[in-house]
Amino acid sequence: MSDTLLTTTGLAVSYGAVKAVRGSDLEVKEGEVVALLGPNGAGKSSTLRAIVGLIKYQGSVTFAGEDLTGAPTERIVSMGISMVPEGRRLFPQLTVRENLLLGAPRKAKIDALFDELLEKLPILRERLNQQAGTLSGGEQQQVALARALMSKPRLLLIDEPSLGLAPTIVDAVYQILADLRKTGLAMVIVEQEVMRVLKFADRAYAMTTGQIALQGRAEDLLASNEIKKVYLGGA
């Protein structure tokens, strides 16, 4: 018996001659919140995109006891992994409702899904018919989160939730993540705001130039100076 949800083994991503990820071993347990840290260009987004099958990679990905290596994104999503991409990637001309529907599985019972979602994110209720591009940054982040939740994931990969948001809005986003955690949802959070995410996460990995340089319990990393070295080391 193991409570491991996700494992990547020797995960490697190349873009032509650029080796963005050079063999990383990651693990996420059921219900666990894992931070993925690292300076710009370290390979964080590439790691998430590989896990959800959006880019080609070497190595293997196992989720909930199944080998998902090389599986198409649709299957990965139906197995229970969902991603909130860096920069939210909403369709600005579409309404909130239309954006959310893009995250729904093909045969989903949409009304029931919406009811569940709006219970978790009530602020979206009055925005459903508003064009996504006219929402504030914080609201757009909530729509991006909600879209990812439409597939009822067991594991949510979140790429830079606080990007471009004012500190009080970041607080609100993390409050939502805290509520989601209580439902048992596991998360991998890529975050530039290292201190904030280390206070939130159970465990963390820190990448530099495509490799995992450091890993451990978030509270241990928070207490040590190692994490600062990783950040300053590349500078």
Ligand SMILES: Nc1ncnc2c1ncn2[C@@H]1O[C@H](COP(=O)(O)OP(=O)(O)OP(=O)(O)O)[C@@H](O)[C@H]1O
């Ligand atoms: N589509 C692409 N084509 C070519 N190179 C790419 C592509 N996407 C990413 N890269 C390169 O791969 C490396 C890792 O990029 P990635 O986006 O994974 O980093 P990151 O850790 O998410 O960085 P950031 O913090 O800036 O978002 C970088 O050197 C980047 O320039």
Ligand SMILES: [Mg+2]
């Ligand atoms: Mg990135």
